Every structure is written in C-alpha cells, then in structure tokens.
Amino acid sequence: MKPKEFSRRRFINTVSAGSVAAVVSGSVPAFGNISSFNNNAGKLAILGGTPVIPRKIGPEWPYVDEKMVDAIVKTTRSRIWCRIQSPNGTVPTFEKDFATMLGAKACVSTGSGTQALNTCVEALGIGPGDEVITSPYTDPGTLSSILSSHVLPVLADLDPESYMIDPADVERRITGNTKAIMPVQMGGQPADMDRLLAIAKKHNLKVIEDSCQAHLAVYKGKKVGTIGDLGCFSFQASKTIACGEGGAIVGNDDELMDHCYTVMNHGTNRKGLTVRPGPKYRMNEFEAAILLGQMEGAGERFDIRNRNANYLNSKLKGFPGVVPQKLYEGTESGSFYLYMMSYKKEHFNNAPRSKFLKALAAEGISLDTYLSNGLHREPWVDHILNLKSYQKMYSPARLKQYRDEMNCPVCDSTCDEMVMIWASGPLLGTLEDMDAIINAIMKVYGNRDKLNSI
Ligand SMILES: *Cc1c(COP(=O)(O)O)cnc(C)c1O
Numbered sequence: 001m002k003p004k005e006f007s008r009r010r011f012i013n014t015v016s017a018g019s020v021a022a023v024v025s026g027s028v029p030a031f032g033n034i035s036s037f038n039n040n041a042g043k044l045a046i047l048g049g050t051p052v053i054p055r056k057i058g059p060e061w062p063y064v065d066e067k068m069v070d071a072i073v074k075t076t077r078s079r080i081w082c083r084i085q086s087p088n089g090t091v092p093t094f095e096k097d098f099a100t101m102l103g104a105k106a107c108v109s110t111g112s113g114t115q116a117l118n119t120c121v122e123a124l125g126i127g128p129g130d131e132v133i134t135s136p137y138t139d140p141g142t143l144s145s146i147l148s149s150h151v152l153p154v155l156a157d158l159d160p161e162s163y164m165i166d167p168a169d170v171e172r173r174i175t176g177n178t179k180a181i182m183p184v185q186m187g188g189q190p191a192d193m194d195r196l197l198a199i200a201k202k203h204n205l206k207v208i209e210d211s212c213q214a215h216l217a218v219y220k221g222k223k224v225g226t227i228g229d230l231g232c233f234s235f236q237a238s239k240t241i242a243c244g245e246g247g248a249i250v251g252n253d254d255e256l257m258d259h260c261y262t263v264m265n266h267g268t269n270r271k272g273l274t275v276r277p278g279p280k281y282r283m284n285e286f287e288a289a290i291l292l293g294q295m296e297g298a299g300e301r302f303d304i305r306n307r308n309a310n311y312l313n314s315k316l317k318g319f320p321g322v323v324p325q326k327l328y329e330g331t332e333s334g335s336f337y338l339y340m341m342s343y344k345k346e347h348f349n350n351a352p353r354s355k356f357l358k359a360l361a362a363e364g365i366s367l368d369t370y371l372s373n374g375l376h377r378e379p380w381v382d383h384i385l386n387l388k389s390y391q392k393m394y395s396p397a398r399l400k401q402y403r404d405e406m407n408c409p410v411c412d413s414t415c416d417e418m419v420m421i422w423a424s425g426p427l428l429g430t431l432e433d434m435d436a437i438i439n440a441i442m443k444v445y446g447n448r449d450k451l452n453s454i
Helices: 008-016 031-038 066-078 090-102 113-123 140-147 167-172 193-202 254-264 285-316 353-363 380-385 388-393 396-404 409-417 431-446
Strands: 106-110 131-134 152-155 178-182 206-210 230-234 247-251 322-324 331-333 338-343 418-422
Touching (some): 066 285, 090 247, 090 285, 106 254, 113 206, 140 152, 285 322, 285 338, 409 418
Parallel strands (some): 178 206
Antiparallel strands (some): 230 247
C-alpha cells in the first residue's frame, strides 16, 4: 500500500490497533545496513552543496481561513464581547462544543492554559502547605499554575524515552502533604496514565492533566484530558488549536466543574453569588469566535499530523542517531504539537548537537532544542525558598530537603539531547515533505565525519 492511498478510516483503525509505528510498514527503510547512508550523501549545504529542502515544510501557523475572519467581524458587530452578556455567545457555545469534541461532561474556558491549570489547583482546594508533583520538563505555565496558589511544586524526574514524568520517581517524591499529580502530556502525546492513576489512587491524590499540548490525543479509547480528575488545554497561538491566548478545563464531575467556573469567574458562582476568592480568568468572545471557526477542520488536521508522525517514526525505526519520542502502550494517537527526538552524538562522530542542527538548518529544516534547562535548574527555586510565605507554610526541614532533592538528571540529559519540530504547521505537510526531513537527517548522517569541522 502506498502511503498516499492511506484513507482516514483505515488509518484510524490501524492506529487503534496499537501498531503505531507499523502504519506505513511498506516503506520502512532497511536500517540493517546503516552504512549505505555513507554513500550518495552529497555535499552538505553548509559546505556549499545543494540544500535538500528548498521550500518551507507545511503551512504557516497559526491556521487562518475566511470563516474565522468572518467570525471575528460578526462578533465585533454583535457587540457581545464578554461571556456574561449572553448565554448563547461564542464562549458558552465553545464550551459546549469542546466538551462534546472530547467526550467530557463539561468544559470551563479560561484566558490561558496556565489559568486553566491554576483554576484546577484552586477548585480542588489545594493551597498553602500542600504539594503538587509535576514535571521539570514543561512550559513554565505548568509551574506558575502551582506557585500562584503558594503551593510547593515538587518536580519528578523523567522517563528518558518519553520525556514525561517517571511514575516510580513520582511515587518516591510523595509526602504527607502531597495533594495532586499534574502529569504533562509532553509534545501532545499521552503520559503513562495507567501507572500514574494507580499511584494517585493508592495515595489518595488528585490528577490534573496538563494536556495543554495534547488536543484530541487518545489514550486507551479516551481523549487525553478526560482521564484524570480534571484536564487542561491551552489555545496559545502556537498550539494545534489556537486563538492567541486561551485555555479550557474539561471534566466529568459537575460539582467540581462548577467550582472551576466560580474560581475562573472571580469567585462568583453561576447563580451570581460571590462565594470565595478567585481570580478573573474569563475567555472573551473574540477568542471563542476564532476557536469555533477552526474546530470543524481540527480533526482532519489532527489525522494528518498523526499520519506524518507515524511515517517519520517508521522511517527512523532502527536508526540509532536520532530516536523519536517513545509512545506509551495505550497511545492510540498523539496531538504532535511537538515532534520530539533525542540526538545521539555518539552516532554522529561525537559532533555536538549544535553542529548537527547547524548542518540540518542549512539543508532547509530547522529543528529546535526546546528547553535549555529543566525547570528544576531555574532561579525560581531559590526565590521561593527565600519568600516569607513559603517559610511560614513549610518547615525548615522540608524546605532543606526540597532544595537537596531538586535534582533531575534524566531531565538534564533530555535537555542536552532534544531535537524537535514545532509541529503544528510543519506536520501538516505532505509525505514528500516528511521524506525531505528524513533525507536531510540522513544526508547529515552520511557526512558525519565532516560535522566537527563546520
Ligand atoms: C502551553 C503550555 C502551558 C501553558 O499554556 P498557556 O496558554 O501558554 O498559558 C502549560 N503547559 C504546557 C505543557 C504547555 O505546553
């Protein structure tokens, strides 16, 4: 079967069967003989050769179409700009549609993914003196959502192959004050949810899924974000469903979702009573208009990203130089906001990652390194340890232990090896585009003896 003939239905069936990497098995290259890539490598573009990729891969991102432009004009003219002006405005409509899209009972929108996460922390009653375990390898918004409630963020180390929190390390870091686990669905792919849920159950902890990168991803028949107690999404401009800045919480517990609404709405509940402290985290009607305008095509774009990611995975299978992110058993599809790989320099003549990236960029494909440091190595750690509020809420012994245990060596090596594609637009390219990415990597591999001198 040629990849081009791959129908959506057949694709979904194949992926559901769990054979993610075998999707285009007809075209997997023979890596039994890696040395064949030393021949016909061609002269590196950075040394004056012809670049492999003469064009941009995939469409520009964020996505724009005339329907979205019309929706903004319509919202402007309607004078309904804020969600409280109408129960049928774009924000309430978006919340209904997004909940339906994910198979969740309810959705509460917010002004960002960070706000969505913080709303969950507050709605679950997690506050000063409590601890939440999350990943050091994530957007700073994850951390911010915990710190904003004066809660202690405890960072667990990673599974080196998936770049997501290692459940065993999560369990080691649980204390008597731990209230929740906040797993990050890194790159948009599902975390090791079964194991994390089991640990949460055993220790009576809540699970807040940081699915800010993982729109529409599926794990064991469930959309990511609907697996834990609450799930959060971001619609920041780079994400695979985007409106500039925006966020959403999904969940199946009506009472808890009402708490989320109240927190988001400056402490004022759906009946109009002001019942508790809360920030004002409302999404506005323009943001929801943009989101409604692109939800229709979002599923189709999601399928194309999955097809392309599976194609890249199949092409890289067995190649030791660049290793794609491991997908956990139970992963039926990923969102592929990021297409992540580890660069193994020992297979590139020990050339540093920067030289590999430089050579590849000259061939026409720019990979990024994501975080240069895990969050455990950023200055906020010492900052909070010096705050009076933290010194009052946590014992000196706990804070000392916290500082001493702020080590995540797997995260450090992940930061050193990461090479990734911001995939929202690029992974919407054609299979020929995907071949070009592979050819560029293999061309650089074939010239690895020259990399150290560029
Ligand atoms: C983008 C992102 C966030 C924060 O979302 P914002 O909308 O930017 O506030 C949180 N966590 C992860 C994993 C993200 O990728």
